[in-house]
Amino acid sequence: MASVISGKEVSAKVRAEVREECERLKEKGVTPGLAVIIVGDDPASRVYVNNKKKACAEVGFASEEYALPAETTQQELLALIDTLNKKPEINGILCQLPLPKHLDETAVIHAISPEKDVDAFHPSNVGKIMIGDYDFLPCTPAGVMELIHFAGIEVSGKNCVVIGRSNIVGKPMAMLLLHENGTVTICHSKTKDLKEICAGADILVAAVGRPKFVKADMVKEGAVVLDVGINRDENGKLCGDVDYEQVEPKASFITPVPGGVGPMTIAMLMKNTLKAAKLQNHIESV
Numbered sequence: 238m239a240s241v242i243s244g245k246e247v248s249a250k251v252r253a254e255v256r257e258e259c260e261r262l263k264e265k266g267v268t269p270g271l272a273v274i275i276v277g278d279d280p281a282s283r284v285y286v287n288n289k290k291k292a293c294a295e296v297g298f299a300s301e302e303y304a305l306p307a308e309t310t311q312q313e314l315l316a317l318i319d320t321l322n323k324k325p326e327i328n329g330i331l332c333q334l335p336l337p338k339h340l341d342e343t344a345v346i347h348a349i350s351p352e353k354d355v356d357a358f359h360p361s362n363v364g365k366i367m368i369g370d371y372d373f374l375p376c377t378p379a380g381v382m383e384l385i386h387f388a389g390i391e392v393s394g395k396n397c398v399v400i401g402r403s404n405i406v407g408k409p410m411a412m413l414l415l416h417e418n419g420t421v422t423i424c425h426s427k428t429k430d431l432k433e434i435c436a437g438a439d440i441l442v443a444a445v446g447r448p449k450f451v452k453a454d455m456v457k458e459g460a461v462v463l464d465v466g467i468n469r470d471e472n473g474k475l476c477g478d479v480d481y482e483q484v485e486p487k488a489s490f491i492t493p494v495p496g497g498v499g500p501m502t503i504a505m506l507m508k509n510t511l512k513a514a515k516l517q518n519h520i521e522s523v
Contacts, residue, residue, distance in 0.1 A: 239462070239488035240388070244380070247387045248500035252296055255507045259297040261523035262514060269514035270299040271329040271355065271506075272321045276314065276340065277307035282333045289331070292503045298510060301327065307337050314340060315348050322350040328517055329355035329510040352517060355509040358405070366409055369416050372516060373509045378410040380501025381442060381463050382417075388490050390440070390461055393418035398435050400424045400451070400478070401444035406465055410442055431455075443478035453483040461490045465498050 259269060271293055275286045286302065293300035303317060314332075321330050330353045336342050346354075351361045357373040365371040374382075385392065397419035401407035411421045419440065424431055435441055435455040441462050443451045448468035456462060466478030477494030485491050492498055515523070 239485050239491040242384045242388045242463075242490055242492050242497065244384060244492060244497040244500040247384055248380075248504035250387075251383065251501075251504040252292065252507060255504075255511050256296040258511055258523050262511075262520070263297065265518075265520065265523065267514055267518050267520065268297070268299050268326075269329075269510050270301070270327045271331065271510045272301045272303065272324075272327045274303045274305065274314070274317065274330070274332040276305045276309050276333075277337045279335070282335075286333055288503055289506065292507055293510075296507050296511075298507070299326065309337075309340070311340055311344065314345060318345065318348045322348075322353060325517075327353065328514040329353055329506075331356055331506070353513060355506060355513055357409075357509070363404070363409070366412055369412075372512060374413065374505070375405060375409045376502045376505040376509065377406050377444075377465060377498065378413050379505040379508075380498055381410060381465065382413050383501055383505065384463065384492060384498065385440075385461070388461075390490060392440065395419050395439040396437055397421045397440040397442070398424060398438035399442045399444065400431075400435065401442075401446070401465070403444065406444040410444065410465075414440070414442075445478050447478055448476050449478070449480035451479040451484060453480070453487055456484050456487050458487055459489045460487070462488045462492070463498065464492050464494050467494060467499060 273286050273289055275282055290300050321327050330349045332345050346358045351359045354362050357375045362373055397414040399407050399411045402423050402425045411423050414421050432455050436457050441460050444465035448470050464477035464479040468476055470476045475495050
């Protein structure tokens with residue numbers, strides 16, 4: 238019977254800490270500001286953007302939303318980013334992905350100033366994560382690490398398996414576990430003996446984007462299982478990449494979906510934006 242790591246509980250704690258620091262920053266005349274860009278009317282993106290605005294209000298940040306029509310050109314989008322890069326009251330810039338197909342996501346990510354890149358997608362921030370000397374971490378992997386720390390799980394010396402190799406989750410997740418002295422294997426669609434590799438993991442992170450992909454026979458008795466996936470099952474119900482009913486009895490710790498890693502992503506975005514405000518205003522601590 239696994240202990241359930243509640244992302245709702247941990248994210249509330251992180252947001253409360255950010256709110257306290259934000260109040261102290263305001264006493265120094267600094268209000269952290271986040272600009273969120275959304276292009277088109279993707280319903281999932283709209284939900285995410287609304288949640289980010291709500292989180293900003295909760296922790297005391299200023300937030301600006303730029304809702305652009307789906308037919309926005311690359312030039313128009315890059316011009317907006319350039320304006321926001323130069324705007325001193327905006328500390329963080331976030332462009333909600335995915336973008337409409339005619340827009341170049343890579344060019345957009347590169348255009349955001351690394352100092353305001355609170356998603357930590359810019360190549361210079363990615364490089365800093367690689368060498369372990371970073372200002373910002375990608376929000377989802379950072380949220381997973383926060384859950385691991387909250388639960389008191391030791392990473393050092395453990396066999397860690399990450400299923401998924403995306404630039405947003407899989408690769409940075411592996412680096413963060415490596416920085417804490419985990420022995421890390423990244424698995425993907427071309428991995429041979431996937432089941433056996435996963436079954437050897439002390440810490441298993443599922444970020445594959447396939448509903449209930451991880452079954453009980455892929456999980457070692459007593460493993461820590463962290464589920465990054467957000468999918469819909471055959472009945473349209475929200476579920477993760479892990480078959481929770483099957484896996485939960487075998488795991489020592491597990492994250493649920495919903496209410497696990499999901500709430501952490503926005504909490505870590507708030508943490509990154511706070512840090513950006515401090516760095517840009519040359520404030521070491523508050």
